[in-house]
Amino acid sequence: MAETRKKAEEMVLIIENWLRSKMDDAGCAGGIVGLSGGIDSAVVAALLKRVFGENMxxxxxxxxxxxxxxxxxDLMIDSFDLPWTSVDLSDVYDRFTEILSLDKNSLAAANIKPRLRxxxxxxxxxxxxFLVCGTGNKAELTVGYFTKHGDSGADLLPLADLTKGEVREVARFLGVPAVIVEKAPSAGLWEGQTDEKEMGLSYDQIDExxxxxxKCEASxxxxxRFKLTEHKRKLPEACIVFEDRI
Known part of the structure; x- marks a missing residue:
C-alpha cells in the first residue's frame, strides 16, 4: 500500500509540474475541464485545483x-471546492439532431454530445x-476509445500516459470520493452504456x-484497433503537392 501511494504521489508531482510548465509556455492563467461525474474528469479537476487554485x-x-x-x-465540486459552472446542452442537442434528421439512438447522434461539449x-x-484539459487516459488513447474532435479536442492531456489502473491510484491519493473511483466507467452516451461493454474489452486487458x-491475451x-484508429491520434493528413516547400 505504501509503495502504491508513493508511486501515485510521484505521478501527481510530475503531472503538476508539467501543467505549470505548459501553462507558462502558453501564457495562460489556468485550465478548464469538463466534469462528467466519472473518475478521469474528477482526477483532472482535482489536479487543476491543486496547481492553479481559483484559476481553473x-x-x-x-x-x-x-x-x-x-x-x-456535484460531489467532486463540494469535496474539492471547485470553481464551476453548468451548461445544459439537452435542448441544443435535441435541436441539432432534429435539423440533421438523425436517429437519436445512432452513434452519429451520440457523438454530437462530446462535440458540443x-x-x-x-x-x-x-x-x-485558460487551456482546455482533456481527460483521456493511455488505455482509451491506445484503442481509440474517444470521439474525434469531441473529448479528444483539448490543448493538454494530463492523463495520457497513465493506464486506467494508474488513474485509480492517483484518484485515491488525491482523495476523490470512493463512489466515483469504484463506479463502472461510462461515457454516459446512452442509458446503461459502459466503456467496457461498448469496447468489448476490459480496462485490465488494455492496461496489461x-x-x-x-503482450497479452487480447493483443x-x-x-x-490501434491500427484502425490511428487517424484519431493524428492531425489531419495533408496532401503534399510541392516537395520543396517548407
Whole structure:
C-alpha cells in the first residue's frame, strides 16, 4: 500500500509540474475541464485545483445525462471546492439532431454530445485565458476509445500516459470520493452504456497490453484497433503537392 501511494504521489508531482510548465509556455492563467461525474474528469479537476487554485474551471455539461452522473459531479465540486459552472446542452442537442434528421439512438447522434461539449469548453477557455484539459487516459488513447474532435479536442492531456489502473491510484491519493473511483466507467452516451461493454474489452486487458509492451491475451484485437484508429491520434493528413516547400 505504501509503495502504491508513493508511486501515485510521484505521478501527481510530475503531472503538476508539467501543467505549470505548459501553462507558462502558453501564457495562460489556468485550465478548464469538463466534469462528467466519472473518475478521469474528477482526477483532472482535482489536479487543476491543486496547481492553479481559483484559476481553473470545472464545467458540468448535462445532455440528457443520468442524474447519478450529475450527483457525482456535484460531489467532486463540494469535496474539492471547485470553481464551476453548468451548461445544459439537452435542448441544443435535441435541436441539432432534429435539423440533421438523425436517429437519436445512432452513434452519429451520440457523438454530437462530446462535440458540443468541446465547443463549450473552448468558448469558456478563450474567454478566461485558460487551456482546455482533456481527460483521456493511455488505455482509451491506445484503442481509440474517444470521439474525434469531441473529448479528444483539448490543448493538454494530463492523463495520457497513465493506464486506467494508474488513474485509480492517483484518484485515491488525491482523495476523490470512493463512489466515483469504484463506479463502472461510462461515457454516459446512452442509458446503461459502459466503456467496457461498448469496447468489448476490459480496462485490465488494455492496461496489461500497455504495461507488458503489447503482450497479452487480447493483443491481436488491441493491435487491430490501434491500427484502425490511428487517424484519431493524428492531425489531419495533408496532401503534399510541392516537395520543396517548407
Amino acid at each position: 474551471l470545472a464545467v458540468k455539461m448535462p445532455c440528457h445525462s443520468l442524474s447519478e452522473d450529475g450527483d457525482h459531479a 468541446m465547443t463549450v469548453l473552448y468558448a469558456l477557455a478563450q474567454d478566461s485565458n 497490453y500497455i504495461v507488458r509492451g503489447g 491481436d484485437e488491441i493491435d487491430r
